Amino acid sequence: MLEITDLVHSYGSHRVLDGVSIRAAEGELVCVVGPSGCGKSTLLRSVAGLIRPTGGRVLIGGQPVDRIPDNLAVVFQDYSRSLYPWMTAANNVALPLRRRGLDRRRRREAAMAALDQVGLADAAAKYPWEMSGGMQQRVSIARALAYRPSLLLMDEPFGSVDAQTREDLEDLVLRVCAHHGMTTLLITHDIDESVYVGDRVIVLTRSPARVAADLPVDLGESRDQIATRQLDAFVRLRAEVGRLVRGGSPTSTVLEKQ
Amino acid sequence: MEHARVLRGVAGVAGFLAAAEIVGATGLIDDRFLPRMSTILRGAAELLVDQEFLADARASLAAWGLGLLLTVAVAVPAGLALGALPPVERAVRPLIEFLRPIPSVAIIPLAILLFSDNLHLRVAVVVYAASWPIVINTIYALRDVDPLAKETLRSFGFGPVSVLLRVALPSAAPFIATGIRVAAGTAVILVISAELLAGGAEGIGIYITEAASGNRMDLMLGAALWAGLFGVLSNTALVAVERRLFRWHDVRTGAAR
Ligand SMILES: Nc1ncnc2c1ncn2[C@@H]1O[C@H](COP(=O)(O)OP(=O)(O)OP(=O)(O)O)[C@@H](O)[C@H]1O
Numbered sequence: 001m002l003e004i005t006d007l008v009h010s011y012g013s014h015r016v017l018d019g020v021s022i023r024a025a026e027g028e029l030v031c032v033v034g035p036s037g038c039g040k041s042t043l044l045r046s047v048a049g050l051i052r053p054t055g056g057r058v059l060i061g062g063q064p065v066d067r068i069p070d071n072l073a074v075v076f077q078d079y080s081r082s083l084y085p086w087m088t089a090a091n092n093v094a095l096p097l098r099r100r101g102l103d104r105r106r107r108r109e110a111a112m113a114a115l116d117q118v119g120l121a122d123a124a125a126k127y128p129w130e131m132s133g134g135m136q137q138r139v140s141i142a143r144a145l146a147y148r149p150s151l152l153l154m155d156e157p158f159g160s161v162d163a164q165t166r167e168d169l170e171d172l173v174l175r176v177c178a179h180h181g182m183t184t185l186l187i188t189h190d191i192d193e194s195v196y197v198g199d200r201v202i203v204l205t206r207s208p209a210r211v212a213a214d215l216p217v218d219l220g221e222s223r224d225q226i227a228t229r230q231l232d233a234f235v236r237l238r239a240e241v242g243r244l245v246r247g248g249s250p251t252s253t254v255l256e257k258q
Numbered sequence: 259m260e261h262a263r264v265l266r267g268v269a270g271v272a273g274f275l276a277a278a279e280i281v282g283a284t285g286l287i288d289d290r291f292l293p294r295m296s297t298i299l300r301g302a303a304e305l306l307v308d309q310e311f312l313a314d315a316r317a318s319l320a321a322w323g324l325g326l327l328l329t330v331a332v333a334v335p336a337g338l339a340l341g342a343l344p345p346v347e348r349a350v351r352p353l354i355e356f357l358r359p360i361p362s363v364a365i366i367p368l369a370i371l372l373f374s375d376n377l378h379l380r381v382a383v384v385v386y387a388a389s390w391p392i393v394i395n396t397i398y399a400l401r402d403v404d405p406l407a408k409e410t411l412r413s414f415g416f417g418p419v420s421v422l423l424r425v426a427l428p429s430a431a432p433f434i435a436t437g438i439r440v441a442a443g444t445a446v447i448l449v450i451s452a453e454l455l456a457g458g459a460e461g462i463g464i465y466i467t468e469a470a471s472g473n474r475m476d477l478m479l480g481a482a483l484w485a486g487l488f489g490v491l492s493n494t495a496l497v498a499v500e501r502r503l504f505r506w507h508d509v510r511t512g513a514a515r
């Protein structure tokens with residue numbers, strides 16, 4: 001579904017991505033972790049066709065990304081700037097659904113359902129500037145999920161919410177992505193989260209980013225916030241990812257691809 | 259807050275009127291040339307029941323309204339086109355830089371040659387002069403639209419026209435509205451200037467000319483007073499409309515509500 005090959009990007013002479021290769025199968029949820037400033041957002045923007053990378057290739061469904069791909073939804077890291085202040089939360093969520101050819105009533109219903117899923121049913125009529133950062137972030141997640149894209153890109157989507165809400169949102173994304181078979185690239189700097197949510201975890205090195213490791217997550221299809229996090233496999237994998245993010249080298253106990 | 263401000267404004271105006279009256283009463287100024295403030299105010303009040311003045315005022319108002327409407331209809335699309343298409347903007351920029359500094363009143367003689375109908379003449383000079391603030395504000399506002407706001411809609415697969423109309427236009431709207439407000443003030447000046455310079459059958463400018471030639475300084479200044487008051491009131495009304503429509507913008511920029 002998604003094939004990123006030898007992606008290179010420089011801002012001027014400042015190299016940010018240094019040959020990143022990532023693959024995601026149809027319906028797979030791939031987490032990308034890496035230190036702050038290593039180039040995660042740049043990677044995501046290249047996949048979304050918002051910047052033209054200096055080198056390398058991105059294929060989506062076999063097609064090269066030379067413009068913004070069809071059927072894409074992005075949750076931007078800067079969620080507050082990506083919501084429209086002149087629209088209520090419900091209208092923000094409903095707007096992209098115009099592309100789905102839904103009539104006004106159906107758009108409204110879909111938007112309300114998505115807001116309900118992120119726990120904002122009561123805030124549908126509020127404007128973004130009347131909401132807390134965490135609420136705004138949830139609106140932008142609701143907007144992406146309501147769109148039901150075939151490729152979902154999320155850039156640190158749970159950064160501004162409390163721990164409990166974060167867990168709920170992780171489970172929501174897991175559920176919705178699995179149910180609709182969305183291929184998902186989720187960027188995070190939270191190591192636990194990457195292991196809990198991902199089918200695979202890609203660890204990037206410090207800038208300029210390269211793939212330090214590509215780790216399969218063998219925790220089964222269904223995950224549970226308490227039980228899954230207690231599994232030996234979870235604990236081991238989390239430790240491994242943590243070590244790699246800090247710049248360690250892969251250990252042989254975890255199967256490493258690439 | 260709001261009340262205190264209005265009160266201060268009223269106090270300022272009242273203070274000025276009182277001072278002007280006192281200066282007039284001292285006989286320092288020959289009141290054949292500049293009548294006493296109380297005389298001007300009485301003249302202004304008289305005008306309210308003067309059918310001739312009221313007809314003139316209506317004629318000026320019509321030229322102003324029509325001119326402003328046409329200005330918005332021309333200038334907003336022009337600003338959007340120039341703001342959205344930088345190559346076109348670069349091509350037209352030298353022309354704009356050349357024309358804009360020319361005092362708009364200076365084109366009235368040209369308009370007199372071009373238009374035989376007085377309404378057309380006034381509307382034309384209003385459209386020319388009042389378009390600038392709207393066009394310029396629209397261009398700059400479009401340039402300042404948050405790129406991420408546009409990228410968001412683009413990433414959902416919306417094309418450039420949709421992004422322009424659904425993101426860029428609403429983002430720019432508060433600045434376009436400010437341009438329209440400035441344009442409304444400019445239009446008042448141009449309508450009356452055109453009437454003064456071009457003459458004609460009806461208009462506050464015509465009334466002023468006639469009052470002056472009849473040596474009725476009180477009526478002449480009274481009419482000017484009403485024109486000024488109209489400018490203030492239309493400005494206030496437009497500010498109120500902006501506040502209502504663009505509350506989201508005021509809140510974000512932290513402007514007083
Ligand atoms: N538009 C730009 N122009 C120039 N440099 C940029 C631009 N965007 C990002 N950079 C630089 O590229 C590097 C990577 O930025 P990027 O936003 O991709 O990192 P990130 O991994 O997403 O960081 P974070 O975890 O803080 O979100 C940084 O050093 C940043 O300063």
Ligand SMILES: [Mg+2]
Binds near residue numbers: 042155
């Ligand atoms: Mg980032």
